[in-house]
Amino acid sequence: MAVTDINAGGLRQDERMERWRLFGLSSPALVLVMVILVIPVGWLFYVSFIGADGTFSMENYERMVKRKSYARIFQTTFEVSLLTTGLCILIGYPLAYFMSQLPMKWANLCLIAVLLPFWTSLLVRTYAWLVLLQRQGLINEWGMGLGLWEEPIKMVHNLNGTLIGMVHIMLPFLILPVYGAMRAIDRDYLKAASNLGASPARAFWTVFFPLSTPGLFAGSLMVFILCLGFFVTPAVLGGGTVILVSMKIVSNIELFVNWGAASALGVVLLVLTMAVLWVASRFVRLEQMTGGGH
Amino acid sequence: MFKWLKSPASETQITHGQRMWLYVTSVITMMLLVLPTFIVIPMSFSDSQYLEFPPETWSLRWYRHYFGSPEWMQATYTSIKAAILTMLVATPIGVLAAYGLHATKLPYIRVAFVLLITPMMVPVVLIAIGAFYAYVRLQLLYTMTGLVLAHSLLAIPLVVIVTGSALKSYDMNQENAARSLGAPRWKAFLTITLPQIRFAVVTSALLSFLTSFDEVVIAMFISGGDNPTLTRNMFNALRDQIDPTIASISTLMIGLTTLMMALAVIFGRNKNSA
Numbered sequence: 001m002a003v004t005d006i007n008a009g010g011l012r013q014d015e016r017m018e019r020w021r022l023f024g025l026s027s028p029a030l031v032l033v034m035v036i037l038v039i040p041v042g043w044l045f046y047v048s049f050i051g052a053d054g055t056f057s058m059e060n061y062e063r064m065v066k067r068k069s070y071a072r073i074f075q076t077t078f079e080v081s082l083l084t085t086g087l088c089i090l091i092g093y094p095l096a097y098f099m100s101q102l103p104m105k106w107a108n109l110c111l112i113a114v115l116l117p118f119w120t121s122l123l124v125r126t127y128a129w130l131v132l133l134q135r136q137g138l139i140n141e142w143g144m145g146l147g148l149w150e151e152p153i154k155m156v157h158n159l160n161g162t163l164i165g166m167v168h169i170m171l172p173f174l175i176l177p178v179y180g181a182m183r184a185i186d187r188d189y190l191k192a193a194s195n196l197g198a199s200p201a202r203a204f205w206t207v208f209f210p211l212s213t214p215g216l217f218a219g220s221l222m223v224f225i226l227c228l229g230f231f232v233t234p235a236v237l238g239g240g241t242v243i244l245v246s247m248k249i250v251s252n253i254e255l256f257v258n259w260g261a262a263s264a265l266g267v268v269l270l271v272l273t274m275a276v277l278w279v280a281s282r283f284v285r286l287e288q289m290t291g292g293g294h
Numbered sequence: 295m296f297k298w299l300k301s302p303a304s305e306t307q308i309t310h311g312q313r314m315w316l317y318v319t320s321v322i323t324m325m326l327l328v329l330p331t332f333i334v335i336p337m338s339f340s341d342s343q344y345l346e347f348p349p350e351t352w353s354l355r356w357y358r359h360y361f362g363s364p365e366w367m368q369a370t371y372t373s374i375k376a377a378i379l380t381m382l383v384a385t386p387i388g389v390l391a392a393y394g395l396h397a398t399k400l401p402y403i404r405v406a407f408v409l410l411i412t413p414m415m416v417p418v419v420l421i422a423i424g425a426f427y428a429y430v431r432l433q434l435l436y437t438m439t440g441l442v443l444a445h446s447l448l449a450i451p452l453v454v455i456v457t458g459s460a461l462k463s464y465d466m467n468q469e470n471a472a473r474s475l476g477a478p479r480w481k482a483f484l485t486i487t488l489p490q491i492r493f494a495v496v497t498s499a500l501l502s503f504l505t506s507f508d509e510v511v512i513a514m515f516i517s518g519g520d521n522p523t524l525t526r527n528m529f530n531a532l533r534d535q536i537d538p539t540i541a542s543i544s545t546l547m548i549g550l551t552t553l554m555m556a557l558a559v560i561f562g563r564n565k566n567s568a
Binding site for chain 1: 303304305306307308312316317319320323324326327328330331332333334337344345347387388390391393394395397398399400402403406409410412413415416417418419420421423424425426427428443444446447450454504507508510511514515525528529532533536540541544547548551554555
């Protein structure tokens, strides 16, 4: 090295400074996250341990354990989230596979079909389903017109409507990472499998599918996490019959102004979400969950 | 046609005929993804106060109702203002953060990255009641500033992810070359790096706009008072009845989305698109 020891020390110092300065560029964003998210949520955590009389108590958590209605709400939330994730996989995986087989030009066209709902207002899409699924809605009208069923079927303000709406909203979150993972698969592996005598089905299940699982896992995780805290669509399409944790939190504040109960529910929901993420992070890099798409 | 059905479709020698089901279900799925949203467009031009398809008589009744209502107009103004301001706040600080985390070599970047994408992971209801509490103390409740800050919080993960992934595929040596030729870092960034990641930056900005414009839950808690947002009013109307005015507003919002996507394509046309 041509530089003297003194210069080397100075350069190292400079480099350290430079690193910190660059890191500092992220400080406005970090401060915003701290002030609007981390500190208030920390406070909610504290409030959840304050009882009705203003002293430390576990009553907000005890209530959750004792009352059957709370257990049911958590059960519903998990069931709805699991069902939505499962349906998204069943519907989304084949579409992603189809797209991955197309030439780029056509695949990009299909991608628009996936991205368009992604960009369209959540509220508008929920409203559209409300209109379609209602008693005198288009689906009932057509179904009866075609003689598929006699009486109008109740498809909204119940679990069916909630699931239909949620799957529609969540599908792009699953399709994009799965499609990304599939595009990255080297097709020569399939050629090799086929040359060695594997049937198309066997080549798919033993070669292609395993290679697509990182994307599938990331997408499913994203959908599941988003479902756990979902509010708008289930609130509109569930019509008060399907009660999820997020809806209970809102009604605890809006109707009962019970911050302790709402905070405790929020804390449990957050802990469950984080637990799912933590377990999942053993198997998948979390960046993949978000970096798969556009 | 029959020949095509019998011809191999992929490396595994499966024929097109054998996986016809895949083509059929995929096309149906894509139709189901796109079409339901558009159903509101014809319905919004109905003269009836019930939603019917196809409408028996066409009219602009519900558009007149929307544009003639001071409440809806006020809400629309609030929403657009909040969305533009959110875009102006979230995009620069998100891009700065993405660039900073990309360029530095400190070991803390993973922690910082995770922290920056938490707003996406934390249930939005929790963010909403947390912000509600904080804003009571900070006297930001029902203010535009408060709304924009909370919406920017939601938009930052998107900006960081979209811009970050564009930076990953960008060759930083180009910027280093500019700096070795004497350009200060900020100038190298503005003249060399930024133009090459502009598709991601434009996408981030548009996503920030839409995030704010479409947000319901946070607005429900912190945008009450005299200036509620459009989506907050729509959500409240939806819970009560199926008001055809919502169909006309929805149609306008679909138009806005289409415009946004078109803008993203026009202004961001770039080989290095994210």
